[in-house]
Amino acid sequence: MKLISRLLSWIFSPLLCPTYAVIIIFIISQLALVPAGVKISSVVATFITTCVVPAGVIMALYLMGYVSDPGLNNRTERTLPYLIAVICYVACIIFFYRANAPLWMLLFMGGASVACVVNIVVNRWWKISAHAAGVAGIVALIVRIAVDNLAIVDLFWWMTGSILVTGAVMTARVYMQRHTLWQVVAGAFNGFICVYLATMIH
Incomplete structure (x- = not known):
């Protein structure tokens, strides 16, 4: 169980969730019809700006002694890395713009940025x-795609799968004693609400 929890935490790291979201967008929404080259460049740009760069900054901060753990398990050390993440989200939004x-795709990234800011404050x-x-934000994205009739596939299994993954990740974080039950519930609520409300603007 401990190994599974660690794997879930790594596979569904907040740094990877934006990339997963963009991949999902290009599979289930009307954007599946765009050229393959556009899809690839978009996924790569998202991965670099929201994963590679923030991860590199976190490792640099770790090597410099600013943070004691690359996993940022100490909440008092999260402010600067999270601020960097917000800047990277903005860079990603500019790319897509x-x-x-x-x-609605820009607003998804905007909602994710707001969720990150909320995390910083809390x-x-x-x-x-x-x-x-992160994972609840993906659930919100799929819900919005469904509500706005942007899907080109049956979303039942996508919705079910994303909810199950969210529950599994939340369980893993509690099992590993990284968070309490209410901390993961609050995180999921934050991610879902910020993305859902942001994507309603259009």
Whole structure:
């Protein structure tokens, strides 16, 4: 169980969730019809800006002694890395804006940015779960795609799978004693609400 929990935490790291989301968008939404080259460049750009760069910064901070753990398990050490993550999200939004991506896709990234800002604020006093926020944000994205009739496939299994993954990740974080039950619930609520409300704007 411990190994499974660790694997879930790594596979569904908050740094990877934006990339997963973009991949899902290109599979289940109308954007599945765009050229393969556009899909690949978009996924690569998302991966670099929201995963590679933040991960590199975190490792640099770890090597410099600013953070004691690359996993950022100490909530008091999360502020700067999370701020860097927000900047990276903004860079990703700019990329998609210049690529003429639809507004709802920009708003998804915007909602994820807001969720990250909420995490920064809450973490000053309480260790809210970024993992839960990340996976729940993907659930919100799929729900919005369904509600706005943007899907080109049956979303039942996508919805079911994303909810099960969210529950599994939340369970893993509690099992590993990285968070309490309420901290993962709060994280999931934060991620879902921020993305869902942001994507309603259009």
